Amino acid sequence: MVALKLFRRDATKSGVTEVTPRLAEVEADVQGLVEENMEMLLGVRFLASEYGTGPVHGGRIDSLGLDEDGSPVIVEYKRGVDAGVINQGLFYLSWLVDHRAEFEHLVRDRLGVTAASQVLWSGPRLICIAGDFTRYDVHAVREHRCAIDLVRYRLFGSDLLGLETVASVSSGTRVTRQARWQAVAQAAAGVQGASMAELVSAVDEALLGLGDGVNRVERKMYRAYQRLRNFACVCPPQRSKLLVYLKVDPKEIVLVPGFTRDVSGLGRHGTGDLEVQLRTPKDVERAQALFRASYAAA
Numbered sequence: 001m002v003a004l005k006l007f008r009r010d011a012t013k014s015g016v017t018e019v020t021p022r023l024a025e026v027e028a029d030v031q032g033l034v035e036e037n038m039e040m041l042l043g044v045r046f047l048a049s050e051y052g053t054g055p056v057h058g059g060r061i062d063s064l065g066l067d068e069d070g071s072p073v074i075v076e077y078k079r080g081v082d083a084g085v086i087n088q089g090l091f092y093l094s095w096l097v098d099h100r101a102e103f104e105h106l107v108r109d110r111l112g113v114t115a116a117s118q119v120l121w122s123g124p125r126l127i128c129i130a131g132d133f134t135r136y137d138v139h140a141v142r143e144h145r146c147a148i149d150l151v152r153y154r155l156f157g158s159d160l161l162g163l164e165t166v167a168s169v170s171s172g173t174r175v176t177r178q179a180r181w182q183a184v185a186q187a188a189a190g191v192q193g194a195s196m197a198e199l200v201s202a203v204d205e206a207l208l209g210l211g212d213g214v215n216r217v218e219r220k221m222y223r224a225y226q227r228l229r230n231f232a233c234v235c236p237p238q239r240s241k242l243l244v245y246l247k248v249d250p251k252e253i254v255l256v257p258g259f260t261r262d263v264s265g266l267g268r269h270g271t272g273d274l275e276v277q278l279r280t281p282k283d284v285e286r287a288q289a290l291f292r293a294s295y296a297a298a
Contacts, residue, residue: 044073057095204216224270
């Protein structure tokens with residue numbers, strides 16, 4: 001984001017005007033903006049602000065939330081560069097894991113019984129949003145086994161916010177083992193198991209290869225691929241096809257029967273309103289543009 005330059009086109013002249021990036025005046029401005037729009041910005045449902053951790057820990061978590069896959073999320077903010085933001089967040093993450101019942105009670109109060117029963121404790125996340133990070137910060141998160149996202153923000157003019165993922169690391173428990181899905185593919189497809197397993201591998205390679213910082217998260221009923229937010233969800237293989245759900249507006253593309261389907265408003269596993277049905281490696285090639293569009297939207 002530091003290297004990003006943003007320009008506003010002048011409607012009356014044949015020229016452009018640079019919109020100068022800036023930091024927030026106070027940390028609370030960033031926190032308030034994100035909390036008010038957390039689901040849109042981060043794919044996280046907001047639960048609480050300045051959540052007290054009790055007299056023993058003696059701290060306050062900036063923001064608590066629940067992501068699209070049911071993973072608990074802690075969000076910590078810093079106006080500029082602060083070497084302590086990661087350690088502070090990890091301290092609160094440790095507290096959170098030790099207070100699961102308290103967190104689930106909060107989810108039940110704010111989001112309902114169903115959401116509380118589906119909390120995914122295998123991969124709680126820490127998202128640090130700051131004006132900038134050092135190379136030491138990036139190295140530090142890669143040494144941890146926790147799921148950590150470092151997000152750099154910039155404000156442009158009076159009404160524009162930019163977010164850039166500087167580093168994103170999955171915890172070991174959140175990364176799906178390919179062998180497990182290979183076995184599911186073969187069991188689901190019978191004599192066609194080998195070809196279905198190859199299809200699963202091709203889709204996995206295509207989605208992970210879209211860019212740096214793609215995380216793969218396993219839920220019971222689907223596998224999610226995410227940046228800060230999910231951009232693709234892959235369901236376990238069926239006998240003859242693999243279903244992928246993408247964050248693409250079905251109304252903005254030409255739907256092809258047997259290949260793409262509008263599932264907005266329909267019950268399904270995973271997130272995304274566009275269903276893509278894959279049966280052969282050629283279908284994976286056909287879906288590449290849709291994969292990229294969904295990745296860009298996340």
